[in-house]
Structure formats: C-alpha cells, structure tokens
Amino acid sequence: MGLFSRIVNTFKRSPKVDWDELEELLVTSDIGIRLAMEIVDDLRDKGRKIDADDVIAECRKVVMERLPDSTKPLPLPTSDGPRVILVVGVNGTGKTTSCAKLGHYLQSKGHSVVLAAADTFRAAAVEQLETWAQRLNLPMVKGAPNADPSSVCFDAYQSAKARGADYLICDTAGRLHNRNNLMAELSKIRRTLGKTDNTSPHEVILVVDATTGGNAVQQAKEFHKATELTGLIVTKLDGSGKGGCVVAIQNELDIPTRFIGTGEQAKDFAPFDASQYVEELM
Amino acid sequence: MFNQLSDKLEGVFKNLRGQGKLSERNIKDAMTEVRLALLEADVDYSVARDFISSVRDEAMGEKVLKSVTPGQQIVKIFRDKLAELLGGDQAPLELTPPARILMVGLNGAGKTTTSAKLALRLKKEGRRPLLVACDLFRPAAIDQLETLAREIDVPVFTPDRDEKNVIKVAKQALKWAETQNGTVMIFDTAGRQEIDDALIRELEDLQKFLQAKEVLLVADSATGQQAVNVAKRFDEAVGISGIVLTKLDGDARGGAALSMRSVTGKPIKFSGVGEKIADFEAFVPDRLADRMLGMGDVVGLVEKA
Numbered sequence: 001m002g003l004f005s006r007i008v009n010t011f012k013r014s015p016k017v018d019w020d021e022l023e024e025l026l027v028t029s030d031i032g033i034r035l036a037m038e039i040v041d042d043l044r045d046k047g048r049k050i051d052a053d054d055v056i057a058e059c060r061k062v063v064m065e066r067l068p069d070s071t072k073p074l075p076l077p078t079s080d081g082p083r084v085i086l087v088v089g090v091n092g093t094g095k096t097t098s099c100a101k102l103g104h105y106l107q108s109k110g111h112s113v114v115l116a117a118a119d120t121f122r123a124a125a126v127e128q129l130e131t132w133a134q135r136l137n138l139p140m141v142k143g144a145p146n147a148d149p150s151s152v153c154f155d156a157y158q159s160a161k162a163r164g165a166d167y168l169i170c171d172t173a174g175r176l177h178n179r180n181n182l183m184a185e186l187s188k189i190r191r192t193l194g195k196t197d198n199t200s201p202h203e204v205i206l207v208v209d210a211t212t213g214g215n216a217v218q219q220a221k222e223f224h225k226a227t228e229l230t231g232l233i234v235t236k237l238d239g240s241g242k243g244g245c246v247v248a249i250q251n252e253l254d255i256p257t258r259f260i261g262t263g264e265q266a267k268d269f270a271p272f273d274a275s276q277y278v279e280e281l282m
Numbered sequence: 283m284f285n286q287l288s289d290k291l292e293g294v295f296k297n298l299r300g301q302g303k304l305s306e307r308n309i310k311d312a313m314t315e316v317r318l319a320l321l322e323a324d325v326d327y328s329v330a331r332d333f334i335s336s337v338r339d340e341a342m343g344e345k346v347l348k349s350v351t352p353g354q355q356i357v358k359i360f361r362d363k364l365a366e367l368l369g370g371d372q373a374p375l376e377l378t379p380p381a382r383i384l385m386v387g388l389n390g391a392g393k394t395t396t397s398a399k400l401a402l403r404l405k406k407e408g409r410r411p412l413l414v415a416c417d418l419f420r421p422a423a424i425d426q427l428e429t430l431a432r433e434i435d436v437p438v439f440t441p442d443r444d445e446k447n448v449i450k451v452a453k454q455a456l457k458w459a460e461t462q463n464g465t466v467m468i469f470d471t472a473g474r475q476e477i478d479d480a481l482i483r484e485l486e487d488l489q490k491f492l493q494a495k496e497v498l499l500v501a502d503s504a505t506g507q508q509a510v511n512v513a514k515r516f517d518e519a520v521g522i523s524g525i526v527l528t529k530l531d532g533d534a535r536g537g538a539a540l541s542m543r544s545v546t547g548k549p550i551k552f553s554g555v556g557e558k559i560a561d562f563e564a565f566v567p568d569r570l571a572d573r574m575l576g577m578g579d580v581v582g583l584v585e586k587a
C-alpha cells in the first residue's frame with residue numbers, strides 16, 4: 001500500500017489529525033526522521049485547522065515538492081561513440097542485476113547495448129553478469145580475474161565503439177562508501193573513461209536498495225564526491241521496504257531517481273514516476 | 283570526545299545543578315533528543331518508543347541530578363541498557379549432530395559470503411564444515427559459493443545448474459554428506475523478500491525437511507524501517523535461532539539490530555566486518571550500542587568523571 005493510501009486509511013477514522021501518527025507513517029517509509037518532522041511542521045504551519053482530508057492533499061503537495069518528477073531521459077545515442085553509463089553502489093544493492101535490466105530495457109527500445117563486467121573482485125561476479133548477458137542476448141566484455149576495473153572499462157569502450165553500439169553499461173564491484181581506496185578506484189574508472197571521450201561517462205548511476213535506512217544519504221554523498229552521480233536506481237521495491245531514502249537523497253543532494261527495480265527478473269524494471277511511486281510503492 | 287547526543291543533552295540540562303529536581307520540561311526535552319538519535323539510527327518507530335519508556339525512569343533518577351555532566355550520564359544509562367538488550371542471552375551455536383545451519387535473508391544481505399565466513403570460523407575451531415548451495419535462482423550463485431569454498435578449502439555440494447527443486451537438492455546433499463566425513467553442514471539459500479509468499483513457503487518446506495537447529499537470519503546493518511517486518515516474517519516461517527549483522531565495516535548506525543532483537547527475542551550472534559572471508563567476528567553488543575548512539579568512548583569519559 002502506498003503512502004497516500006495509508007494516510008487515507010489512517011485518517012479516515014477521525015476528523016482530527018493525529019500528528020504523531022502522521023509522523024510515524026512518514027518515518028516508516030525511511031525518508032528519515034528530520035524530513036518527516038519538517039513535513040509535519042510544514043503541514044501544521046498551514047495555520048488553519050487542518051482536517052484529515054486536507055492532510056492528504058497537503059501531504060501530497062509537500063512530498064511531491066521534495067520529489068520533482070524526474071523523467072529526465074538518458075542521453076540519446078550519437079554517432080561519435082557509445083553513451084557510457086557507469087553503475088556504482090555499496091555491496092549487494094542490485095548493481096549487476098540492474099545493469100542487465102537496464103541493458104534489456106534499452107535494447108527493447110531498439111538500441112544496441114554492450115555490457116562491461118568491471119567487477120573483477122567478487123567471487124563469480126563476472127559469471128553472474130555473463131549469465132544475464134547470455135539470457136538477454138547482450139554482448140559483454142570482461143577482463144582477466146582481478147584485472148584492473150579501469151582497464152576493463154577502457155577495453156569495453158573500445159569494443160562498444162568498434163561495434164557502433166549506442167550504449168555501454170559498466171557494472172562495478174560493490175564497495176562501502178567509507179573505504180577511501182575503493183572510492184579512489186572508482187574515480188580512476190571515471191577518469192579512464194574520460195580519456196577516450198571526454199564527455200564520458202555520460203551517466204553515473206547509484207544503485208540504492210529500498211530496504212536501506214538513513215545510511216543511504218551518506219552513501220549518496222560519498223559516491224557523489226567520488227564520481228559525480230547523475231541519477232539513482234532504487235531496487236527491491238517489490239519488498240516491504242518503501243525506499244523513502246530516495247526522497248531524502250533528492251531533498252539533500254538533488255540527485256533524481258531514474259529507474260526502479262521491482263523483482264529479480266529482467267522485466268521487473270521501469271522508469272521512475274514520482275507520483276506513482278508515492279501513491280503506490282512508498 | 284563528547285558525542286552530539288550528549289552535547290545536546292548537556293544543553294537541555296544547562297542550569298540543572300543545585301535544583302534538586304528535574305522539571306517536566308527537562309525530561310521531555312531529553313527524551314525527545316534520545317528518541318531522535320534512535321530514529322536516526324534506523325530503530326523502528328515503535329521499538330524506539332517502547333525502549334525509551336522502559337529506560338526513562340532510571341535515566342531520570344538521582345544519579346543524573348547529582349552528576350556534573352547529566353547529559354553524559356543519561357547517554358551512558360541508555361547506552362548500557364541498549365548493550366544489555368542487544369547482548370541478552372547470547373548463545374553459542376547449537377551444533378549437536380546432525381549439526382545443520384540454514385542461512386536465510388533478504389536479497390543481497392550477505393548470506394553466501396557469510397556461509398563461507400562461518401565455515402572458515404568453524405574450521406578454525408577444529409570442526410569439519412560442509413557447504414551446500416541451495417540458491418538455485420540467482421545467476422551464478424552456485425559458482426559464487428563454489429569459488430569461496432575452494433578459497434577456504436571446504437567441501438561444497440553443488441547441484442546441477444538446471445535443478446529447480448530445492449528439497450531435491452537438500453536430499454542429494456545429505457546423501458553426499460555421508461561420504462564427506464563432515465561434522466556440520468551450512469546451507470546457503472536464495473535471497474527473498476519477506477512478503478513474497480511463494481518463496482517464503484519454499485523456505486518453510488526446506489526447513490521442514492532439514493530441521494536445522496540453527497537458522498541464521500543474515501541482515502544488512504544498513505537496513506531501515508523494514509527490519510521488524512523482515513525479522514518477524516522469517517521467524518514465523520522458519521523459526522530463526524539467531525541473527526548475523528553484516529557490513530558493519532560501513533558507517534551505518536545499525537539500529538535495525540535493536541528492532542530485530544526486540545521483536546524476535548533472538549540473539550545477534552555474529553558480525554560481518556568486510557568482504558574477505560576472514561572478516562567475521564562474534565557480535566560485540568557494546569560496540570553496536572555506542573555506534574547507535576553515535577558516540578566514541580563516552581562511557582570511559584563518564585566513568586573517569
């Protein structure tokens with residue numbers, strides 16, 4: 001049940017607004033206690049006596065203000081080389097799966113896509129992406145085990161360019177944002193990609209797990225510092241995690257959510273639609 | 283040095299000394315700050331409320347009034363209660379034969395990695411662990427476990443790559459184990475969301491068959507408000523015996539652990555502290571309590587004061 005339906009259900013019972021209950025509803029979505037309090041205060045400050053109906057309308061407005069419709073499309077293919085999408089994030093959020101899903105999505109829109117298996121670290125990470133690549137019929141470039149991920153991306157770029165591919169999607173190893181050396185490795189991948197085409201990478205996407213609480217904002221901050229994020233993919237919205245962290249990230253860092261993951265199959269993936277997200281998923 | 287929370291509380295109590303009594307206002311303000319700290323650490327909304335109300339009276343007693351640093355004193359009381367709750371009845375693994383450990387949890391929590399970590403730990407204790415790959419779903423999950431097993435030189439059962447029936451795999455694995463001279467079996471399972479009824483049922487069936495005495499819920503320390511749901515649902519379905527908190531090498535505050543501990547009453551047994559197989563420890567409740575309240579060594583400071 002989405003945020004607004006839960007608010008409707010809760011406040012249907014009585015005409016008087018229970019602010020604590022509203023705060024609790026917001027907090028259970030993982031938007032963070034500070035933002036929840038801010039929203040509640042905003043609503044209270046409306047000055048007039050708000051009743052349950054107003055709360056829903058106002059709440060919708062206040063949340064949507066913090067989550068602008070971010071349907072900004074991915075860059076269109078050009079003739080001077082593939083558009084490069086670098087996919088990053090902490091361990092286990094769904095990067096590899098999302099690379100496969102995004103590749104499939106772009107392919108279904110008629111584009112040609114190459115995947116780069118630049119997680120040379122985790123056990124069987126390459127095999128995992130390779131299985132997806134075979135399943136979805138997407139070409140994939142990999143390096144030797146423990147190869148430098150930058151060089152895998154570099155080679156993959158050359159290969160994608162030679163093929164005339166529209167997009168190159170680079171999967172990277174999961175890393176915790178407080179590990180300086182691993183974050184530096186990511187900056188290096190970014191720089192290396194810029195060597196052949198100084199506009200590349202064209203997108204750097206952080207994959208965030210909808211199950212994550214307050215730490216997601218910290219994750220986004222650090223990844224943003226290392227790689228200049230252009231967007232988010234929020235995964236596992238098929239679970240009971242509400243992914244409110246993307247509202248918090250948008251609110252604090254102004255990084256928009258681009259796609260959502262709603263399952264373990266390639267089809268469980270869609271562009272992000274803010275109002276649908278808040279109505280139905282959050 | 284002083285952490286943010288105790289600084290804020292010192293502010294609340296600025297003119298306390300010599301008053302002989304805490305005002306309603308003091309108490310309310312202080313509890314608001316503690317509540318905020320817990321919620322910011324991702325403790326579940328109602329778990330935080332209950333925890334505060336159960337500790338509140340003690341935290342507001344004589345000791346605080348008389349203290350030179352009442353804010354720190356309060357933080358210390360909450361912190362000690364928190365550690366007590368997180369560490370309560372910490373139990374060793376139940377490994378009487380047939381010793382079986384079933385690893386369960388959400389997608390990407392760290393089950394496969396933790397299976398190998400646990401195997402290495404048991405091996406170092408002189409046991410003979412066996413690993414069993416029961417994730418038939420995630421691409422290359424079997425290869426992942428196989429690679430890790432090879433790294434630590436532990437025998438691993440790997441099903442046919444197109445096998446889809448997890449009970450069949452478990453049966454084959456038990457048969458295989460008879461030839462392996464192992465003393466404890468660790469079963470890695472596929473990640474699943476707790477509201478996915480079909481997949482939860484699969485897990486129920488597997489546990490019905492295996493009757494594992496240890497069912498470990500593997501949970502990411504960055505988990506948010508979903509934690510209560512997850513712990514409850516997995517516990518109802520397969521009766522968890524403990525929790526493993528992973529990725530504690532990150533900087534998440536780890537409040538989900540309090541939520542999970544509170545709603546299931548099951549102990550947190552181990553911590554994952556890195557990606558390497560050796561990055562695995564017995565769970566240390568004090569350290570997590572400090573972390574949840576965002577403090578360095580406040581306790582040491584208070585005790586010296």
Ligand SMILES: Nc1nc2c(ncn2[C@@H]2O[C@H](COP(=O)(O)OP(=O)(O)OP(=O)(O)O)[C@@H](O)[C@H]2O)c(=O)[nH]1
Pocket residue numbers: 089090091092093094095096097098119122125172173174175207235236237238239260261262263264268389390420473474475
């Ligand atoms: N239910 C659900 N599971 C997902 C979703 N996206 C990914 N997963 C699962 O989450 C787990 C981790 O996904 P991966 O793609 O391996 O994550 P990763 O970020 O590449 O992990 P590392 O490379 O180890 O850091 C797998 O079990 C995936 O099937 C989603 O939208 N919903």
Ligand SMILES: Nc1nc2c(ncn2[C@@H]2O[C@H](COP(=O)(O)OP(=O)(O)OP(=O)(O)O)[C@@H](O)[C@H]2O)c(=O)[nH]1
Pocket residue numbers: 091092122174176387388389390391392393394395396417420423471472473474500528529530531532553554555556557561
């Ligand atoms: N930094 C760190 N990473 C960890 C820890 N435990 C697991 N990981 C990483 O988290 C990611 C997911 O771990 P897995 O063991 O594949 O998780 P899983 O629960 O088996 O995932 P699924 O089978 O897809 O549900 C991998 O990148 C692991 O290396 C830990 O304690 N610290």
Ligand SMILES: [Mg+2]
Pocket residue numbers: 095096097119125171172173174
């Ligand atoms: Mg991956």
Ligand SMILES: [Mg+2]
Pocket residue numbers: 393394395417420423470471472473
């Ligand atoms: Mg696994």
